[in-house]
Amino acid sequence: MTKIPESFAEVTAAVENFVSNKNLNGAGLIVVDRDHGVRYHNHWGEFSSDRISLIASTSKVVSAGVLVHLHDRGLLDLEAPISDVVNYAGRLGNITSAQLLSGSSGIPGLRADDALYICMFLPTTSLQKCASDGLSIAASDPRTVSPDSQFRYGGMSWQIAGAVAEVASGKSWSELIHEIYVEPCGLKSFGYTSPWIPLRAISGDYPDWDGDLSLLPPTDNPHIGGGAYATTGDYGKLLSMHLNYGKCNGQQVLSEEGVEIMQQTRSGEMYRSPIGYGLGWWTKEIVNYGGAAPEASDNPGPRRLRDPGLYGSTAWIQPDDGFGVYLIVESTSDIGNQLAEQLYPLIESAVIASND
Incomplete structure (x- = not known):
């Protein structure tokens, strides 16, 4: 003490x-x-x-630092499309890691009662599966808007960011x-x-x-x-x-x-x-x-x-x-x-x- x-x-x-x-x-x-x-x-x-x-x-802040660290090491470009890293981004592949970490991806933010993105709360699935499902759902979700147009706090964007970090690092x-x-x-x-x-x-x-x-x-x-x-x-x-x-x-x-x-x-x-x-x-x-x-x-x-x-x-x-x-x-x-x-x-x- x-x-x-x-x-x-x-x-x-x-x-x-x-x-x-x-x-x-x-x-x-x-x-x-x-x-x-x-x-x-x-x-x-x-x-x-x-x-x-x-x-x-x-x-x-700790989670964001993981992707910043990978950016520092040249394993990830914060300003590049996530489709450069993951092969399941689909229509939302132009979103960048920086947008995911700043509430700027356009994907709906955190709502505890939002059943569409329930996988982020499930310990029995994987980060990769959840991110893939989340991107697919968000692509057809009418609430999704263009990146860098509205602030949306928390939610699926962070699971996707974590999945991108895993693929970029191989860990x-x-x-x-x-x-x-x-x-x-x-x-x-x-x-x-x-x-x-x-x-x-x-x-x-x-x-x-x-x-x-x-x-x-x-x-x-x-x-x-x-x-x-x-x-x-x-x-x-x-x-x-x-x-x-x-x-x-x-x-x-x-x-x-x-x-x-x-x-x-x-x-x-x-x-x-x-x-x-x-x-x-x-x-x-x-x-x-x-x-x-x-x-x-x-x-x-x-x-x-x-x-x-x-x-x-x-x-x-x-x-x-x-x-x-x-x-x-x-x-x-x-x-x-x-x-x-x-x-x-x-x-x-x-x-x-x-x-x-």
């Missing part, structure tokens, strides 16, 4: 009070700094440094995660699963699961947009990598250019969407996250890139200020975002005080 610095006293009290007032089972929080490493690492209630939690959509998604992140970054308990059916995780509330990985059967169809699990320490290392221009323990996981590409507001630059989204990062503050129509906030403030999740996890980095934060509660996106909103100014002040 990292010693708790005095400058973070208000942060500690805020989380403790929030957990108590909302009757939560606990929380975890890590703050990492580009120049000073771990600034703050703390847990409340049932949480500890060993606790593994489902992180839902906070998986997206399974699990092998890619191990090779790209687990080994160089020294992650202890990080991986992907398909939690929805095994854990009955379909309501939007955190499932009855205490981190026991034995309850998650192996799957060839991990949920790319929302199926990762992690400890606070593991996710902190991933954020440190983004802050340190793509390096983990001195190894170049992502190129500096790749890190920058992920942080650009691709949705706004390519088709003037009011939604600020890069490759996995929300690049503008979000209003109505988790709703049918998330919108970008007009609130200026510091440059803060976010990746929030359904169950209350959220990650953010402030690249210009050199720090990043991973917050986890096992609840709902609304509860997690309420706490994050409280912590933004407190953590920023604490980091500034620590640097003085």
Whole structure:
């Protein structure tokens, strides 16, 4: 456990009070700094440094990084048609990997009640089969629009992106995660699963699961947009990598250019969407996250890139200020975002005080 610095006293009290007032089972929080490493690492209630939690959509930045890594290595071109990689793209073969990762493919976004794309929630199929079926269905789905014309959050696009990564690399998604992140970054308990059916995780509330990985059967169809699990320490290392221009323990996981590409507001630059989204990062503050129509906030403030999740996890980095934060509660996106909103100014002040 990292010693708790005095400058973070208000942060500690805020989380403790929030957990108590909302009757939560606990929380975890890590703050990492580009120049000073771990600034703050703390847990409340049932949480500890060993606790593994489902992180839902906070998986997206990590997933996007896999394809960026393959792009860096010349195994995949983010701006090339996916038909250059997979032979089953059909009429939608002109979609690019960058469009899949930025909500810009034109394929319908995530809807829990959308039976057409149910395969993304099924652990018994494969990523390749799901992507092939999804592309075929989307080709005749009247809701599908031209790429780079509308922002659609989440959904089948991410399964397709994962399948493209597998074919481009000749490796399974699990092998890619191990090779790209687990080994160089020294992650202890990080991986992907398909939690929805095994854990009955379909309501939007955190499932009855205490981190026991034995309850998650192996799957060839991990949920790319929302199926990762992690400890606070593991996710902190991933954020440190983004802050340190793509390096983990001195190894170049992502190129500096790749890190920058992920942080650009691709949705706004390519088709003037009011939604600020890069490759996995929300690049503008979000209003109505988790709703049918998330919108970008007009609130200026510091440059803060976010990746929030359904169950209350959220990650953010402030690249210009050199720090990043991973917050986890096992609840709902609304509860997690309420706490994050409280912590933004407190953590920023604490980091500034620590640097003085």
